[in-house]
Amino acid sequence: MSFTHAILVTGGAGFIGSHVIRRLVNTYPNYKIVNFDLLTYAGNLDNLTDIQDQANYSFEKGDINDMVLVKSILHKYKINGIIHLAAESHVDRSIEDPLSFVRTNVLGTASLLEAFRSYRKETGIDGKFYHVSTDEVYGELGDTGFFTETTPYSPRSPYSASKASSDHFVRAYHETYGMPIVLSNCSNNYGPNQFPEKLIPLMINNIRNGKSLPVYGEGANIRDWLYVEDHAAAIDLIYHEGRDGETYNIGGDTELKNIDLVRTLCKVMDEKTGRLLGSAEELIRFVKDRAGHDHRYAIDFSKIKNELGWTPATDFKSGLAKTVDWYLCNDAWVAHVTDGSYLQYYEKQYGDKA
Ligand code: NAD
Ligand code: DAU
Numbered sequence: 001m002s003f004t005h006a007i008l009v010t011g012g013a014g015f016i017g018s019h020v021i022r023r024l025v026n027t028y029p030n031y032k033i034v035n036f037d038l039l040t041y042a043g044n045l046d047n048l049t050d051i052q053d054q055a056n057y058s059f060e061k062g063d064i065n066d067m068v069l070v071k072s073i074l075h076k077y078k079i080n081g082i083i084h085l086a087a088e089s090h091v092d093r094s095i096e097d098p099l100s101f102v103r104t105n106v107l108g109t110a111s112l113l114e115a116f117r118s119y120r121k122e123t124g125i126d127g128k129f130y131h132v133s134t135d136e137v138y139g140e141l142g143d144t145g146f147f148t149e150t151t152p153y154s155p156r157s158p159y160s161a162s163k164a165s166s167d168h169f170v171r172a173y174h175e176t177y178g179m180p181i182v183l184s185n186c187s188n189n190y191g192p193n194q195f196p197e198k199l200i201p202l203m204i205n206n207i208r209n210g211k212s213l214p215v216y217g218e219g220a221n222i223r224d225w226l227y228v229e230d231h232a233a234a235i236d237l238i239y240h241e242g243r244d245g246e247t248y249n250i251g252g253d254t255e256l257k258n259i260d261l262v263r264t265l266c267k268v269m270d271e272k273t274g275r276l277l278g279s280a281e282e283l284i285r286f287v288k289d290r291a292g293h294d295h296r297y298a299i300d301f302s303k304i305k306n307e308l309g310w311t312p313a314t315d316f317k318s319g320l321a322k323t324v325d326w327y328l329c330n331d332a333w334v335a336h337v338t339d340g341s342y343l344q345y346y347e348k349q350y351g352d353k354a
Contacts, residue, residue: 001040001055001056003031003032003056004031005030005032005080005081005190005202006027006031006032006033006034006077006078006079006080006081006112006183007031007033007071007079007080007081007083007112008034008079008082008083008110008339009024009033009034009036009082009083009085010036010082010086010112010132011037011043011085011086011087011314012033012035012036012037012048012059012085012086013035013037013043013045013047013048013226014037014042014043014044014047014086014195014196015047015089015165015191015193016085016132016188016189016228016232017035017037017041017050017085018030018307019154019191019193019228019229019231019232020083020085020232020235020236021033021048022048022050022051022279023229023232023233023236024236025051025054025057027143027236028056028203029056032056032057032058032077034057034059034060034073034077034079034317035057035058035059035060035229036060036064036070036073036086037059037086038061038062038063038086039058039196040088040260041341041345042090042183042195044336044337045059046191046263046333050223052080057221058077060073060185061120061203063075063108064084064086064109064112065103065108066299067111067114067115070111070115071115071118071119072166074116074119075119075122075123076122079125079210080125080129081127081128081129081130081239082112082127082128082129082130082132082302083107083132083235083239084112084129084130085132086104086108086236087102087103087108087163088100088104088159088162089159089206091157091160091290092197093159093197093345093350094158094159094162095157095158096219096348096349098162098316101158101162102158102162103168103241104162104166105162105163105165106162106169107282108164108306109166110169111129113155113169115180115318116129116299117173119197120179122203124165124323126180127180127182128180128239128244129170129179129180129182130181130184130238130242131166131167131181131182131183131184132183132186132235133163133166133171133184133185134163134185134186134296134299135147135186135187135249135299136150136155136159136160136294137155137160137163137164137185138152138153138154138155138297138349139153139154139155139160139294140156140295140297141154141296141297141298142295142296143296144152145298146227146298146299146300147249147298147300148249148301149246149248149249149303150299152350153167156292156294158294165287166260167183167185171183171245171279174244174245175267181244181245182239182243182244182247183246183248184230184234184235184250184304185249186226186234186249186250186251186279187209187226187245187250187251187297187298188223188225188226188297189225189226189227189228189301189321190226190227190228190319191227191228191229191323191324191326192228192322192326192327192330193228193326194228195335195336195337196337196342197332197342197345198259199223199262200265200320202322203329204265204269204327205322205338207269207273207283208269208273208328211283212283212286213262213266213280213283213285214285214287214350215258215262215284215285215286215287215292216288216289216290217259217261217289218259219258219259219260219286219290220257220258220295221257221261221293221295222255222256222258222296222297222298223255223256223257223258223261223297224251224252224253224255224256224298224299225252225254225256225261225316225319226250226254226312227252227313227314227316227319227322227323228246229313229314230312230314230325231250233313234250234304235251236288237304237308237309237310239303241308242308242309244280247302248304248308249300249301249303250301250304250310251298251300252299252316253299253301253311253312254315254316255296255298256316256327257266259284262284263281263284264320265320265324266278266280266281266283266284267281267317267321267326268321272324272325273328274325287289287350321354
């Protein structure tokens with residue numbers, strides 16, 4: 001079968017990437033969707049079992065730092081565009097091991113850009129590079145205000161510094177080499193298939209196992225939450241209709257204090273698992289704060305709303321209910337990802353805290 005368009009999605013075996021791949025494979029049967037992923041601890045092909053046999057999907061294992069391999073795959077599939085999600089994505093891990101974030105997020109993105117630049121030159125294919133980034137590049141907010149696309153960069157963790165650097169490289173390739181690019185900077189995602197190192201799945205897993213719920217500091221930090229399928233929808237739209245060289249902020253319009261979110265989650269878990277109301281809340285423990293913990297993120301997403309007509313479709317209540325149901329129904333997935341290396345990470349991160 002011949003395809004009208006081919007997209008290389010990096011990091012497609014991870015949390016957001018797997019939702020992006022599923023959406024693209026199912027929406028565009030005439031496109032070839034190639035998932036390029038190193039399968040680190042965060043990458044899991046079990047996330048894609050429902051679409052893995054479709055003719056318009058292929059998986060290639062590899063490192064974005066491996067330019068020779070990346071170039072050979074670009075040629076093999078005659079790739080027209082890249083959607084780049086591969087990254088080290090967890091702030092706490094970046095505090096423990098910042099250089100692995102530099103290697104993957106900074107050097108990896110620069111290598112991918114360079115491989116794509118050379119491939120475009122060799123083939124004459126006028127392909128687009130879409131870089132998926134984070135609101136954390138803007139730093140932290142006080143109790144008021146929102147991040148806009150023109151908010152100055154002010155990253156405060158090794159993770160956000162590495163993502164900010166990668167954003168700068170992408171823009172530099174546009175300015176210097178005329179590469180067509182587009183970026184988006186999104187707030188906190190939640191939903192099925194998220195690795196249980198991140199707040200919501202970690203808390204769900206701990207409640208299930210009767211383990212304490214480690215809330216950093218006083219739980220007063222604020223995040224804006226977006227259901228992952230809404231992010232995938234925005235990425236699809238921006239890839240196709242976003243203006244060349246532009247950045248789009250994506251947000252969920254759902255600001256919550258961590259402690260309020262955790263208490264809500266406890267109630268939902270109590271209801272769904274038949275525990276006595278209030279029993280999961282008893283597991284909450286306030287633990288040592290994250291170093292350099294950003295106080296608040298909040299997104300002004302009027303640009304994508306006005307230009308492209310995107311708004312979040314899933315309200316937090318129904319998104320959280322869907323998420324909890326998914327984790328409760330997918331014990332095997334959770335068991336698979338919380339193996340030895342997860343337990344080691346957990347002990348190191350929380351052993352002396354919770
Ligand atoms: P994730 O950690 O779940 O997945 C990352 C994926 O990248 C994994 O499949 C991993 O195997 C792969 N990967 C890592 N290093 C690689 C390498 N060197 N070569 C090839 N593949 C590699 O991450 P996520 O939460 O799905 O985030 C995806 C992207 O979206 C990241 O760029 C992240 O910065 C960004 N983002 C995430 C959120 C969020 O709330 N999770 C919000 C905004 C932006
Ligand atoms: O804003 C977008 C970013 O959101 C993405 O770029 C990152 O990839 C993603 O990991 C996420 O970063 P956060 O640091 O906000 O997410 P995390 O789930 O780690 O933490 C959410 C909040 O909950 C944060 O204020 C820290 C707090 N927290 C987290 C964990 C894991 C706790 O209180 N206890 C915990 O055990």
